[in-house]
Amino acid sequence: MNDTVYLVGFFCAIAIGFWLGRRDKRKKVRKSKERLSKEYFIGLNYLLNEQTNEAIDTFIKALETNPDSQETFDTCIALGRLFCKRGEVDRAIRVHQSLLARPSLTKKQSLMVQLELSRDYYSAGLLDRSEGLLTQLVEVNAGFQVEALELLLAIYQQEKEWLLAIExxxxxxxxxxVSYSNLVAHFYCExxxxxxxxxNTTEGREYLKQALKYNKQCVRASLVLGKLExxxxxxxxxxxxxxxxxxxDxxxxxxxxxxxxxxxxxxSGSVxxxxxxYLQKCLKDYPSVAIVLSLAKEIEMKxxxxxxxxxxxxxxxxxPSLRGLNQLIDIHIGIAEGKSKKNLGLLxxxxxxxxxxxxxxxxxxCGFSGQELHWQCPSCQHWGEVKPIHGVEGQ
Known part of the structure; x- marks a missing residue:
């Protein structure tokens, strides 16, 4: 009888100890998660306030708290992006490479890290490495295809590989x-x-035909075709x-x-x-100083x-136009004499x-300005957004 009581008591003690251990473990895990979550959102707050250094310090502390959670994965991604944004591309690469080496990653997480790593390589100028990773992502087609294609497109534009960019x-x-139809048209123009x-006029004409096929509003194609013809x-x-x-346009x-x-x-009289x-029509509907000066030349000649x-x-x-005023002064200088001609020269x-x-x-x-027409803006890299300035100091 006593042995039975002792045996029951022994097993009860084991059960109670197991339960208390589980409870303590759950408390520790919960506290760990709460601490991680707290640090994670503190880091995000720093990030939103553009306090990059403080955000990085907070994220690193969060990584030490719980290295295998989803929050840790998200933190690593955010940390790598922060390093890349600050120009510390080597650190971004190391963060993402170490994350990619973890065996606990899901397939989707692995592909996401590869995309981030390809961005790091692109920022570092390692275009071949970036292209290799992106090509694999495009072939897998697991939800990151558009992002991978867009980065591949940036690489081929930088390398002036226009046929690959068109593909x-x-x-x-x-x-x-749909917005990429304009880019494809510009690539054909290139x-x-x-x-x-x-x-090679035959090939050139065919490429221009393709440019207008993808974007009927492609001014560049019409200009190049006009010169070619x-x-x-x-x-x-x-x-x-x-x-x-x-x-x-x-x-x-x-x-x-x-x-x-x-x-x-x-x-050619008809031409x-x-x-x-045509110039008279343009002057009426879309006046510019270039049209005015062109028609003035014809009037002066006749x-x-x-x-x-x-x-x-x-x-x-x-x-009013400064260029127009210059031309008007030039005309009067040509027909003036004596002191009037001298004064006009000073003006x-x-x-x-x-x-x-x-x-x-x-x-x-983006507001970039210059004295030459660039079909791709040197500042923001957008195509077909650089246009002639109109007004007193422009057209």
């Missing part, structure tokens, strides 16, 4: 990323300009290509004016008449400098100083 762009279009420079003596086709700009009409003037000088008629000056003065009264020197160095183009996305 990636088409894959993004299949993923319903190829077209390369072929035209090599006198002109170089081949196809005057009417050249004019037809340039006239498309009127409906594509009138902001760029001024870019077509120099070639329109070349067409007007050709010994000359069509060019002048009617004389005084009529050309009168025309410019009338247009300046409606739309012209002053307006020249005012206009020198003024930007002619500005990116509507």
């Amino acid at each position: 990636i762009g088409k894959k993004l279009l299949k993923n319903n990323v 190829l077209a300009e390369e072929q035209v420079a090599k006198s 002109y170089s081949q003596g196809n005057l009417k086709e050249s004019l037809k290509a340039l006239q498309k700009i009127y409906n594509q 009138p902001n760029y009409i001024s870019e077509s004016v120099p070639l329109l003037e070349e067409l007007r000088l050709e010994q 000359q008449k069509s060019v002048n008629s 009617q004389g400098a005084k009529d050309a000056g009168k025309f410019i003065a009338e247009q300046l009264a409606r739309r 012209r020197e002053l307006t020249r100083k005012l206009s020198d160095g003024k930007p002619l183009y500005r990116c509507i996305n």
Whole structure:
């Protein structure tokens, strides 16, 4: 009887001890998670307030608390991004490489780390390594395909691998990323300009055809096609290509004016008449100083400098322009004499100083400005966003 009581008591003691141990363990785990969660959100708060150093210190402390939790995984990802953002790419790579080496990662987590690592390699300029990881991610197609394709596209643009960039762009279009049709069109234009420079006009024309297929509003394709047709003596086709700009994006009409003037000088009465008629239409609907000056040249050639000056003065009264004023002064200098000519020369020197160095183009996305037209903005890397400046100091 006593043995039975002792035996029951022994097992009860074991059970109670086991229960107390489990309870203490749960408390420790809960406290650990609560501490991790607390540190994690403190780190996020630092991050939101752009206190990067404090955020990194907090995240590192959180990693030491619980190395195998989902919160730890998220923390490692955030920590790597912080390092990369600060320019400490080597540290970002080490964080993500150590995370990738953990056997406890799920397949989805592993792929996510590979994507982050490919971003690190890209930021470090290790494009081959980044491309290798991204190619694998695209083949797996496990939820990160669009992000991988977009980064691959950035790599091929940087390397000027336009055919590969077009291939990636088409894959993004299949993923319903419609905005990439504009990029594909520009990539075809890059190829077209390369072929035209090599006198491969047939290939160049085919690439331009593809550019307009992917983006009917591609002004660049129309400009390049206009130049190509002109170089081949196809005057009417050249004019037809340039006239498309009127409906594509009138902001760029001024870019077509120099070639329109070349067409007007050709010994083709119908083309000359069509060019002048088109410029008059543009002046009415989308006026710019380039159009005004072009029409003034025609007036000066046919009617004389005084009529050309009168025309410019009338247009300046409606739309003031520094470039227009410069041309008007030049005309009057040409017909003035004596002291008047000297005074006009002084005025012209002053307006020249005012206009020198003024930007002619500005990116509507980031505000970058300069004196040359870049189809890809040097600052924000967007395509087709750099446009001629309009107004007193522009067009």
